[in-house]
Amino acid sequence: MGTLSKDLRVAFIGAGNMAEAMISGIVKTGTLEPRQVTATNRSNADRLLELHNEYGIQGIMRDKLQLSSYDVIFMAMKPKDAETSLRSIKDHIRPDQVVMSVLAGISTEFMEDNLNEGQQVIRVMPNTSSMLRESATAISPGQNVTMKNVKLAKSLLSSIGEVYVIEEDQMDLFTGIAGSGPAYFYYLMEHIEKTAEANGMDVKQAREIGAQTILGAAKMMIEREETPTELRQNVTSPNGTTAAGLDALNENGGGNAIKAAIEGAMNRSKEITEQMAKVTVQ
Ligand SMILES: NC(=O)C1=CN([C@@H]2O[C@H](COP(=O)(O)OP(=O)(O)OC[C@H]3O[C@@H](n4cnc5c(N)ncnc54)[C@H](O)[C@@H]3O)[C@@H](O)[C@H]2O)C=CC1
């Protein structure tokens, strides 16, 4: 990916978990210098100071933020605050500035409807592994965005992990798999720890062992040619321990639970889109 300009300036509106994960990835990889990044929120000055102390970035209260001096403006508040926030920025930005939203369920159409005609927008779905440069991030460009700014988005976001340009109608599914996905693995880990502890192992040791096992399996799927089914079969000896484990997983609805989790998150993303459309119509 191309080198980013030392003059590029990026603002995060909303300074919560997702903004921090992205800021950490962007700054700690040296992709942008801390002076190029600003975070803002409505009223929590302590939080802005915390981000300044940790990453060296600027923390500026929302009413003091000079929006016109940023090339990229990340919307990183909750989806319910999207409409008010978009409307509050629309008359303070130029069409050549690009608004990138990480908000689940907020469509490029919704962004464009709540900003001025011709505004460049990109819908982004990262995950919190951005913090360690391991996000799986999707982007879907809006209708006014230039190729130059799509390239800029790819360069900037590749500093926090892998970037996929996808059709926007796949964004809800992507959110179910990757945006929400880390939580499924943390939930899995919580159960590994509980089970290990109940069977006499130290929790800290169980966490290390479980995490190394998840990491190893993820690397096998990325680096090897075999399909997940082949990889699973390679672990599973006839009448062995894995077969017993997988039988128990299936008897307890393991496969269905994974499908339900992804579709549950996907459907919630669609529902947010529908709810927001109703809000705008009223
Ligand atoms: N947490 C995650 O794993 C992911 C979150 N997202 C999206 O990121 C967004 C933020 O999520 P989190 O960081 O987890 O939430 P959070 O609750 O940790 O942070 C939200 C932040 O927005 C601020 N805020 C709210 N309204 C504002 C306004 N009008 N102006 C300025 N700041 C405002 C809040 O003060 C807070 O700092 C959500 O829309 C979510 O869909 C997307 C991908 C993954």
Ligand SMILES: O=C(O)[C@@H]1CCC=N1
């Ligand atoms: O739970 C949520 O709504 C956000 C979006 C994807 C991950 N976290």
